[in-house]
Amino acid sequence: MRSRNSIVLAFIVVLALVTLWIDLPIEHPRWAEQALVWQQPPEYRDLKIKQGLDLLGGTQILLEAKPAPGQAVTARDLEAARVIVERRVNGLGVTEPLVQLQGENRIIVELPGINNPDQAVQTLKSTGQLEFVEIGPSSGSEYPNIKQGVYVRTTNFAHVPDPAALGKLEHPYPEVVFKTIMTGAQLQDAGIGLDQYGVPFIDFTLKQPDGAKIFGDYTAQHIDGILAIVLDNVVLSAPVIRSAIPDGRGVIEGRFTRDEAESLAVQMRYGALPVPLEVVNRRTIGATLGADSVRRSVTAGLIGLVTVLLFMVVYYRLPGAMAAIALLIYASLNLALYKLIPVTLTLPGITGFLLSTGMAVDANILIFERMKEELRWGRSLRLAVETGFSRAWTSIFDSNLSTLITCLILILFGRTFGAQPVLGFAVNLAIGVMISMFTAMTVTRTFMRTVFDSAASEGLREKHWLLGI
């Protein structure tokens, strides 16, 4: 019994030290970040606290898929739309943006610290940036790797893409910026047709008079040149100009299947998004307001926490002091988990955490009150401690479970609507409640067993003021 207690104590001490080290705002070694942080792709793993938009300032946009009548939104469509939105967000040059699927038909976008949110929103929901891009002569081409599905930088959209936003896309010529000849604004219509052998081709019309003129002039001068059709920096098709197209009506031939041709025509017409997106909800929080919130809530949190610690020590004396240490370990464990999972901290999230510290001490209060009763009935110290813990457990478990049920409902609600404040609060409260069961039961009990079992505890039973009876 005694040696088992020592092992648990050693485990708690190690855990406390490790979490404390994770919590410290220092540069952590790369291997630790790689090994400890979950979920994130490797290049994004770090041990920094992720701050929500209400703390950092920035813009949050909730996009909703608005399919045309009769069109169904599949999970694949939405994922494809998310990837495209992520690529566009990347083009805005924001640090650590977030693009996530939310519920069945929504995408949430968070842009921390963005300067011109209005313009950003317009870029995001636009149907896509279609461009006709000059690649160069087709025979002995300098750029043989330009083909359907590769990423290219163009004069209109020349930003260097983020590796994460590229995903599986190839980017064969990262140094080269290809020249944009004309944008999709000049396209009138695109559809498909079948040639005499039943092979599909794309048939497009340009706007009169500008589109037709630019295209006519260009094609006349660049016969046998490659003119790639690029949508959101991704090559849709890289056809060779066979002849001048003066009247603004052209065809793209290739070895398309019917589906490919149809999808290409649709993309030329409506842009890359497999389903139109609409902004249903958006919030912008100024950076100064965010910074002020951080400062205030950290102060408030610390004052609240210190008051609780003081109360525990003053009211419950020696056991209270042990519970206070357990509470500090609790706080350290929570903070470490926020960094590891990672959890994005918001103002309501901080409130959720603080509220959960209340629950964490509540468990100890239940135990101590029980213990004091047992002591008053004349039980021995050891027995009172053990009875206190075992009897209080049912109350603690039942009451915490009811809080967890509520948190679950709030999490479901928050996830569907991108209500980050609600989500932040519920997630932190839930994590706190679960951790609190461990610290209040295991950590405090181990401390008490260690102190009360030691030789020094002789006569402790009689020192009522120390036990807070």
Next chain:
Amino acid sequence: MFRLVEQRKWYFLLSTVIILPGLLAMIYSTIATGLPFRLAIDFTGGSIWELSFEQPIQPAQLRDVFTDAGYSDTAVTTVGDGATAQVRLKAIDEAQKVALMEAIETRFGSGVIEKQFAAVGPAIGQEVTQAAVLAVVAAALAITFFLVLAFRKVAHPFRYGVSAVIAMVHDILVTTGIFSICSLLFGWEADALFLTALLTVISFSVQDTIVVFDRIRENAPKYRGEPFSLVANRSLLETLHRSLATQLNALFVMASLLLFGGATIKQFIAVMFYGLISGTYSSIFNAVPILVAWEERDLFGTKKRQMA
């Protein structure tokens, strides 16, 4: 032993006195506006725009900018020193917003800073409202079900469940009532965080009740000869310390957030603050007395007095 549960008529009276003004406020507000309290754009849809200017401004002047641009249904209030304005209007998109910002800058100079902006489409507002109602109902049902399950081994689990639910409804009424009064007096608006606070209050209320009921469950077989009211009273007194100590801790945290925390979540904290106090009160002074009243078929504790 102090007979706590026998004074129940006074507790019920106090609860009524506290709930009544809030209830009246909700009824008045429902008649006047169709809703028990003002709802934020989270539920109604619309835009809220917080702007700070270099000097204090007249709300009417800013309002004119919006009316001239064709947004007649715009409300402008200034907060704090009068140099920060909150503008409420229908949901606008980016192009409309850019145009409005230009108009504002032409009128007030270019030192205008956007502190916050939020726009919620009307359709999603409706959806959020439905989900919010669903969330409250689901939480209440889930917790009731859980209570009945947790106390299935006691003599009348249904009575325990119903008593806890009445205490829960009590806390909902107290919280929404106070909110309705604040809504009438200070223009508080219920947003998604209000819903969060309400659900938290519900779960904490139940938590307090569970602790007392748990003790009754434990004591009942121990003191088999005693009348139920005595067992309940004993359990209540035994857990009173815990209830007060826990409550005090939660209030420390809430008070510190209320006093020193940022302004953006003040309402959220305030709702939880009142809710937590109400939750502790109702579990001690409503849930247990109701259970006793039911068990002894004596609502106001008057029969006992005649016998004694």
